[in-house]
Amino acid sequence: xxxxxxxxxxxxxxxxxxxxxxxxxxxxxxxxxxxxxxxxxxxxxxxxxxxxxxxxxxxxxxxxxxxxxxxxxxxxxxxxxxxxxxxxxxxxxxxxxxxxxxxxxxxxxxxxxxxxxxxxxxxxxxxxxxxxxxxxxxxxxxxxxxxxxxxxxxxxxxxxxxxxxxxxxxxxxxxxxxxxxxxxxxxxxxxxxxxxxxxxxxxxxxxxxxxxxxxxxxxxxxxxxxxxxxxxxxxxxxxxxxxxxxxxxxxxxxxxxxxxxxxxxxxxxxxxxxxxxxxxxxxxxxxx
Amino acid sequence: xxxxxxxxxxxxxxxxxxxxxxxxxxxxxxxxxxxxxxxxxxxxxxxxxxxxxxxxxxxxxxxxxxxxxxxxxxxxxxxxxxxxxxxxxxxxxxxxxxxxxxxxxxxxxxxxxxxxxxxxxxxxxxxxxxxxxxxxx
Numbered sequence: 280x281x282x283x284x285x286x287x288x289x290x291x292x293x294x295x296x297x298x299x300x301x302x303x304x305x306x307x308x309x310x311x312x313x314x315x316x317x318x319x320x321x322x323x324x325x326x327x328x329x330x331x332x333x334x335x336x337x338x339x340x341x342x343x344x345x346x347x348x349x350x351x352x353x354x355x356x357x358x359x360x361x362x363x364x365x366x367x368x369x370x371x372x373x374x375x376x377x378x379x380x381x382x383x384x385x386x387x388x389x390x391x392x393x394x395x396x397x398x399x400x401x402x403x404x405x406x407x408x409x410x411x412x413x414x415x416x417x418x419x420x421x422x423x424x425x426x427x428x429x430x431x432x433x434x435x436x437x438x439x440x441x442x443x444x445x446x447x448x449x450x451x452x453x454x455x456x457x458x459x460x461x462x463x464x465x466x467x468x469x470x471x472x473x474x475x476x477x478x479x480x481x482x483x484x485x486x487x488x489x490x491x492x493x494x495x496x497x498x499x500x501x502x503x504x505x506x507x508x509x510x511x512x513x514x515x516x517x518x519x520x521x522x523x524x525x526x527x528x529x530x531x532x533x534x535x536x537x538x539x540x541x542x543x544x545x546x547x548x549x550x551x552x553x554x555x556x557x558x559x560x561x562x563x564x565x566x567x
Numbered sequence: 568x569x570x571x572x573x574x575x576x577x578x579x580x581x582x583x584x585x586x587x588x589x590x591x592x593x594x595x596x597x598x599x600x601x602x603x604x605x606x607x608x609x610x611x612x613x614x615x616x617x618x619x620x621x622x623x624x625x626x627x628x629x630x631x632x633x634x635x636x637x638x639x640x641x642x643x644x645x646x647x648x649x650x651x652x653x654x655x656x657x658x659x660x661x662x663x664x665x666x667x668x669x670x671x672x673x674x675x676x677x678x679x680x681x682x683x684x685x686x687x688x689x690x691x692x693x694x695x696x697x698x699x700x701x702x703x704x
Contacts, residue, residue, distance in 0.1 A: 303695040310696040320701055343700040354698040364695065371697065436697065466699075477699055521701050535701055564701060 307475050307523075308468070310347050318343040320533050322562015329541055330382045331417075331552035338560050341535075359434075369436045374429050375449055377460065379485070379493040382556075383425050417549030419500045425493050428455035434462075442467035451488075458488030475523040483515040485545070494548035504549050513542025523564070531564040598628030601635070601669040601679035609688045610662070617685050618660045625653055625669055625679065632672035639665045646672050661685065 303309040310316055324338035345354040350361045352371075359373035432449025445464040451457050461484040469476040491510035498505045519537035526532060537558040546554035602624045608617035623635060634646035639661060647655070659665065665683045670676060 303693060308696060309693040312692040312694055314691070316700070318700060341701060345696065345698070345700065347694055347696065352697065354696070355700070355702075357698065359697065369695065369697070373697075434697075519702070521699055523701070533701055566700075 305470055307470060310345060312347050312349065314346075316343070316345040316347075316566070318564060318566040320560070320562050320564035322533065322560060324535070324558065324560030324562070326558040327553065327556050328382050329546075329551045329553040329556050331550060333382060336381075338558070340562070341560060341564075343566075367438050369438075371434050371436075372431075373434050373447070373449070374431045374452070375447075375460075376427070376429055377489065377493075379489065380425050380427055383422070383493070384427075417501065417504055419496070419504075419550075422500055422550075423497045426455045428453045430460060432459075456488045456492030458486040458490075458492060460485050460489060473525045475521075475525065477521045479517075479519045481515075481517045481519070483517065483539075485513060485515070485542075487512045490545055490548075494545050494550055496549060501549075508548055510548070511544045513544030515542050515545070516540045526563075529566050531566075533560070533562055533564045535560045598626060599669075599678040600626040601667060601681040603667060603681040603683050606682070607684045607686055609686050611688050615687070616660055616662045618658075620656055620658050621683060623655050623657065623667060623681070627678065633669050633678060634672050636668050636670065637665050639663075659683070 320341040320343075321339070326336040326338060328335050343355055346352065347354075352359045352361070357373055357375050359371045362370045362372060429452050430449035431452040432447060434445060434447035434449075437444045437446075443466045445462060445466070447462040447464075448459065449461075450459045462481060464479055464481040466477060466479040468478075487510055490513060494508075495510045496504040496508055517537060517539040520535070522534040524532040535558075539556045541551070541554045541556065543554075545551065604622045604624065605619070608619050610617050625633065627633070630650045632647055632650065634644055635655070636644050639659075641661070642657060642659065642665070645655065645657070661683075662685060664685050666680065667682065668680045669678045671678055
């Protein structure tokens with residue numbers, strides 16, 4: 280709790296560096312201030328689940344909810360405060376939530392509006408795992424809870440003709456795992472006639488505490504593997520692309536794909552049987 | 568209820584009466600017409616209030632004295648005293664639309680309506696959006 284207070288104090292205490300008047304140029308990278316931006320994309324997609332014996336996650340629709348004030352903003356679950364917003368860079372204090380919990384729970388924010396649980400086959404004891412070594416098979420009792428938490432931290436965007444770079448660092452605000460995450464993300468956008476294409480390459484760092492909390496084995500789950508697997512920090516690598524074709528002011532056709540190569544440190548967890556997660560979605564998006 | 572509120576209620580009632588009028592009535596009123604000039608006033612970034620002189624002009628199928636009301640309390644009921652008078656100029660200062668309704672002075676029956684529309688020329692303020700709205704998680 281004290282971390283939230285600390286972040287708020289820092290936010291309010293930091294002198295305002297300034298806000299450039301024109302910080303976005305094209306319609307698709309701007310948002311109208313003091314106005315809710317609501318939208319929904321309906322279609323079909325799927326997110327593969329790297330957790331052993333957990334179902335892949337179907338995606339039927341994606342909501343988008345955003346509100347930007349003078350400095351505060353809310354964007355799809357993230358709350359932020361812009362310390363400075365210039366032509367070539369921005370710095371925000373921001374909250375976020377971990378994507379790792381979404382593999383375990385249906386109602387994690389990352390899985391909002393998904394059709395069925397990602398945890399429909401969690402009886403680990405019924406399914407012997409594929410094991411190619413002489414070690415005991417990673418067979419688990421019921422998994423203990425992996426709780427939801429919010430991360431709070433700082434992000435910086437650097438804008439250039441070669442694209443946008445996001446640098447972010449955040450820390451667990453509720454002492455659920457007391458871990459930290461960091462991100463380096465490069466995004467390049469094309470806007471040609473009715474087509475909008477955004478391509479991103481991303482590196483996600485997760486601290487040892489984060490990896491251990493989500494992918495570590497608790498003694499009650501499997502005594503042997505709780506000792507055998509020792510979590511350590513790691514970098515996930517990913518690429519994502521979003522293609523939109525503008526039909527009208529309100530309607531877009533949408534194709535989104537994402538591939539994440541899970542770090543070796545996480546993939547070594549006996550909870551996983553894949554070292555990647557891929558997601559795709561194709562549909563129509565409506566902005567209110 | 569204060570006099571401006573009563574005035575507003577009166578105008579609203581009359582407006583609803585106009586909307587609810589059936590085709591037969593519309594046919595009988597086809598020569599009753601109230602026109603406001605200009606119909607649209609555009610405000611700028613610096614000047615959010617529209618200060619303008621409006622001309623209200625009307626045509627009637629039957630000569631009669633009329634009164635003109637508005638939904639803006641600053642502009643109370645005005646009535647003419649001469650059958651020959653078919654226009655009136657009024658100075659307005661407003662940041663919102665004004666609905667005018669013309670009624671028969673004698674019967675109070677609604678005859679026609681007209682609206683001054685206020686439009687802002689300033690573009691909505693925008694800022695950079697930090698998340699792709701359709702990013703996959």
